[in-house]
Amino acid sequence: MSDRDDGPDRNDGPGGERPDRAHIDRAIELARESVDAGNTPFGALLVVDGEVVREAKNTTRTDGDVTAHPELKLARWAARELDRDERAACTMYASTEPCPMCATAIAYAGLGRVVFGVAGETLDAVSGGVVTIPCTEVIRRSPAGTTVEGPVATDAAMAVHRTFYGRDPERD
16 A cells, blocks of 8 residues: 555554554544445544454434544443443544544543544645644643554545545645
8 A cells, every 4th residue: 555654553463464554444444434324534443452342433414413423432432331441451543633522532531542544634634624633732631641643544544535525735
């Protein structure tokens, strides 16, 4: 794949496997599925001990709920369904950097790690209207011990957004 890799994949497994990238690719696929269902292009998943435990797609349009972001839905699910140790061992993979609302929910849920494909500021160049406070800033100001990594797949994640929003700022 010729995708620009904005950061190293963490936790490379034995034999050179790249679980972070595989999970980010799945989150990007969920974003595509979200668009196919009539929503905006965002997807995310939760992984505990190498196992995907939950996936979510954006449903803001079909649910008529501006808060139906996949990251928020997953943070809420984790807070209800996983114990404290599982949440601390959990990684959320998101196609796009979690917005401030979602980052706050991630912090309150006590998720251990977030890895995202493309930065919100980069998305804002094609979509407009993004609250561009970085996820790392929200997490830094919280009492959470969440680690934030990204962007790790800018080109692949932005391809979905460019298709959806119909703009390519590099060509505009």
